[in-house]
Amino acid sequence: MLGGIALRRVLVTAALPYTNSDLHLGHAFSTYIPADIFSRFCRLNGWDVVFVCGSDEHGTPISVAAREAGRTPLEHADYFRRRQIEDLEKLGISFDNYHRTHSEENKELTEEFLLKLRKNGYIYKKKVKLFYCETDKVYLPDRMIKGRCPYCGAEDQYSDACEVCGRTIEPGMILEPYCILCRSPPSTRSEEHFIFKLSAFSNRLLEWLESKSDEDFSRDVVNYVVQWIKSGLQDWDITREDYWGFKLPYEDAKGNQYVYVWFDAPIGYIASTVNWSKKTGQDWRNYWMGDCLIAHFIGKDIIYHHLLFWPAMLMGVGGYTLPGKYVVNGYLTLEGRKMSKSRRWFVPLKRVLDKFPADYIRFYLASKASNNVSDNDFSWLEFMSKINGDLVDNIGNFAHRVLTFIFRWFDRRVPAPGDMDEQDNEFTSSFMRIIEEVEKEYEKCDFLQVIKRIVEAFKRANSYFTAKAPWEAVKKDRKNGSDAATSLYICINFLYSTAICLYPIIPSSMERLFEMMNVRPESWNSAKRFSIAAGHLINEPKPLFRKISEDEVKAEIKALEDGLIT
RNA sequence: AGCGGGGUGGGGUAGUCAGGAGAUCCCGCGGGGCUCAUAACCCCGAGAUUGCGUGUAGGCGCCUCGACCGGUGGUUCAAAUCCACCCCCCGCUACCA
Secondary structure (H helix, E strand, O other): OHHHOOOOEEEEEEOOOEOOOOOEHHHHHHHHHHHHHHHHHHHHOOOEEEEEEEEEOOOHHHHHHHHHOOOOHHHHHHHHHHHHHHHHHHOOOOOOEEEEOOOHHHHHHHHHHHHHHHHOOOEEEEEEEEEEEOOOOEEEOHHHEEEEOOOOOOOOEEOOEOOOOOOEOOOOOOEEEEEOOOOOOOEEEEEEEEEEOHHHHHHHHHHHHHOOOOOOOOHHHHHHHHHHHHOOOOOEEOEEEOOOOOEOOOOOOOOOEEEOHHHHHHHHHHHHHHHHHHHHOOOOHHHHOOOOEEEEEEEHHHHHHHHHHHHHHHHHHOOOOOOOEEEEEOOEEEOOEOOEOOOOEOOEHHHHHHHOOHHHHHHHHHOOOOOOOOOEEEOHHHHHHHHHHHHHHHHHHHHHHHHHHHHHHOOOEOOOOOOOOHHHHHHHHHHHHHHHHHHHHHHHOOHHHHHHHHHHHHHHHHHHHHHHOHHHHHHHOOOOOOHHHHHHHHHHHHHHHHHHHHOOOOHHHHHHHHHHHOOOOOOHHHHHOOOOOOOOEOOOOOOOOOOOOHHHHHHHHHHHHOOOOO
16 A cells, blocks of 8 residues: 555645746646645545645745845745745635744754754765846855856856756856846955755665665656656755845855755654644654655656755754655646747636636546656647536536436435346446546546546446446336336435545546535445435536637637747 | 657547457438427447459459558557657747746
């Protein structure tokens, strides 16, 4: 079973949104929807699960953007934090706690990490050369310096890599460097920095990674980082000058030296759990220091931070449980093209959530999220066709035909079944089998397969319903034990079971369905038996989903093409 | 440049780790059925797959007997699946989070 954890205790984290912009469909796809579905699935199973997240608020991009917007970095972070929370709530992401990295808890933990790592001999000091912009009064990281490529001579390339010839540019090699803020040439300064001895963990990381099952650590991802380790890990500079973040807790640090954002960001997961502890009276150590499956949900861009830097930090400090499961999804392209803010080729969550039910977005994106690093495409026309075909016509319509049938022909009461014939037995055992399969796919976080199998089950159900033709049988005999009664009894139980299966993916729609069925979703296991008894009274059914019109999606495509997305 | 992931009927996708009759599902297309249901649903079919000649077509004739999951070659009784090389697409590359 899942991660071999006996206690069935799970801590789920979703990558912390960086507070310098609004969230878009890509974020929802790669991280928040998968993490939320998994958390809900764990809760249905009755496991002890805590789902934490929070905003990631430090770093140069935020201080620079804040200055441009005439705000302090904290005000800037606050602004986007609020907007992100709005979107995540609207999307139905069920965090148990949403905290922030610029918090007391995170400050304490970060300091503790830094002090312990230093005490354990994993932090050392080293002189490094830095670019400094005299005009803007900031130290410039690689990405804030552009210049001419020393290899192919291409202009306007970032100082760490040339997009034209594809080569990596070593620090300081860039020709005619300039600051991207003011275009003036930077000066160089030499500072003493604190360095985390990442290289010391190479072997331990390798052993740890290679000891994991494919189920919890997908092979693609492990190969990817193993390659990285084998080519030689470099130590990690965790100091920044004149920065927006936490001060270094070392006595020998200078007053303007701060902690690099990527050091305190993952600690934010723990900080959020600590903050949750304070609210609930639970002990966060049960999750971070005990027998618990820690599951990180991330996009493929931050694999290194989560599979190398972060576990190395935990190993170096000692006493913490290491991550036990990673779910990594690739990027989302949009209509076949890479998303880009500057080219206005993206879809903000605010916009879609304004126009379509969150469950539509969840369903469509989940149908592509298969715990896999390869990219997936978001296409408005495909979105429409999946929603209309799978969700409305197949699933929604089946629910409606079963419920209205019981409501009208059996006076709202689930009829008592008679003897089951071969068709009844075959259909029943096929959907029980599908539920077992769905359970396995949920544990793997392969939601593509989950949805595929459920859609298939509904197709079978529609076929079964047509074959049994209860509308004919009912004309002859509509009492309990009749042929029609048997079919409907089986169908409403199928509906309950599959609604449980879909509950983590489209929770609010399934809430409405449960309400119509007049039941509460009990547990995952309740899907594996006939949970709705004969005689049970149902409520009046109403259509669960509405169709999307072609005009609606064409309008979205047009808005994109006209560059109207902001 | 290196590394990673792909290339499967008209479009989109599954299957590749554990080789077994050329293949899943969705959309679209052709035909039929049903009327309980949100103009929904069900069933059947065509389409990936074949050289040359000929007929309006069903077809017929001929031969060096041809085709099959990007291409070529290999391993195998058997390859979409394993191996090698090649072509094309996409992504990532630590101090941009």
